[in-house]
Amino acid sequence: MSSSWRGVFAAATTQFNKDQSLNLKSTLAHVDVMIDAGLHGLIMLGTVGENYSLEQPEKLEVLRATVDHVAGRVPVLTGVAEYTTKLACRYAADAKAIGVDGLMVLPPMVYKTAPRETIAHFRTVASATDLPIMVYNNPVTYGVDLTPEMFQELADQPTLVAIKESSENVRRITDLKNACGDRYTLLAGVDDLVLESLMLGAEGWVSGLVNAFPAENRLLWDLAEAGRWDEALEVYRWYMPLLHLDTFPKLVQYIKLAVQECGYGSEMVRAPRLTLEGEERERILAIIRKGIADRPRIPATA
Template sequence: MNIDGILVPIVTPFAADGSVNLAALRQLVEHFVQSGVAGIVACGTTGEYYALDESEREQVLRTIVQTVAGRVTTVAGINALATTQSIRYAEQAKALGYDGLMCTTPPYSLASQEGILLHFRTLAASTALPIVMYDFPQRVGVQIAEETVLELAKIPNIVAIKESSGNFNRALSLVQARIPDFQVICGADDTAADFLFWGVRSWISGGANVFPAEQVAMVKAAAEGHWDEVRRLMNGMYPVIQAMESGDYNQKAKLGCRRHGVDAGTVRVPLAPLSAEDEQTFLAQLNAYRN
């Protein structure tokens, strides 16, 4: 499974009647592949996985992997309240032909570090697919401690961690640990340039729903040591990225898909749509972007 480069945790488009818009999803997947991304992450946080029923989840996963058709890496988000459910989602992803999995600690239960170890060990033992751990304590209520990461990284099919804690000191500590056969992935769009400077090669970016080609170019520039170009690209995207990170991330990611000629619709409850004023403010920021 190649996770070097930009992987897009793709939005789930909804039609005006609230149903999943599979045609728009195919358009987005194709646009992202043509933009040079390294992979697509299905049913992630940006994809509102928690708002999909089981039938819709299967449709989304199947549509993405069929549209990709082996051209880039496919990763299935398998977050769930219980480890047993994550295992079932892993089995589903394997059956559909996904290359890898991404998973948080189960939310709400506030697992201890021992519980986190049990969760990922049990999950890893249940599947041969490579697993990206997803550290997002603001969402799930607990953090995967650095010592826990080091222990879990010894498991052969636990291959990476998406670091979305917002604490770059922690991320840098993991990078400096130089864990064998293990990658630290940027999961914080607003500090991506910092991750790249310290040698991180992978960025799972919700912002890539808006800026796929630009972020692909940014990762390439970093790999070639063209840091003036990295700064130029980041400076251009930063106002929009900052606006997304400040709140209503999913809503703004979907609005940003209009850049690609795709109407991704609105979000589902429990998320609320943007007010008309906030929508216009964000679109003005987006329209002001110049590469």
């Protein structure tokens, strides 16, 4: 099984009303903004989509509405972030029935699996579905690291087609290439390491800040894709203070505040997360507003 997952994929937000109930209308309007700006795919219900803050019926409601609304314009993937392997397999089956194009599978939540357990989890989920799978490797957040050697061991699972590499160790791109060749499609998963990752061989970018700056994400991607590195670097340096917001424990609050400031949705999050207040909110707002004020001009042919 091969993957055509290249380009900019949005780790999309899930929009909520003030009472923290789902706001599907706003979620889908935001999806349209990003598709219209030229992103190449959507990942619903990842970390930024607050997967594990939603109940199971709500997750399926979001997926059903998104798949129907997008109607094949771009691939729609869903995060698979469950407490047990069995629950992950069940969710994968439910997502396939709804019509998603693929899965982004995380390690089990809460329990930090040892390498043998991690491999068993991904093998079991991969064997339970014929949907293509992007493996999300984020040891910084989730405490489980899939090493290049582990990906070598998993290479015989045909449904495992891509890796979202979020270890914050950009050396991993080269190590994965050396260990696995072109077996997997590699996607940068840390916003403020994206240009380095693309230069080293990543073929895509799963982004959080694309929720607020979709045209600028696409501009940076296009410049890098064309090998226009000096121009890409200029955009990257403007973007970097904003991209750093993707690397903090409160990345969801920071990104949603940027989305609100850019006029694409609400900063509302679901508890236990709370919206920002006080000095922290003013500090993050200053970064966002400076980025908006100084944003690069988007060429008509970018």
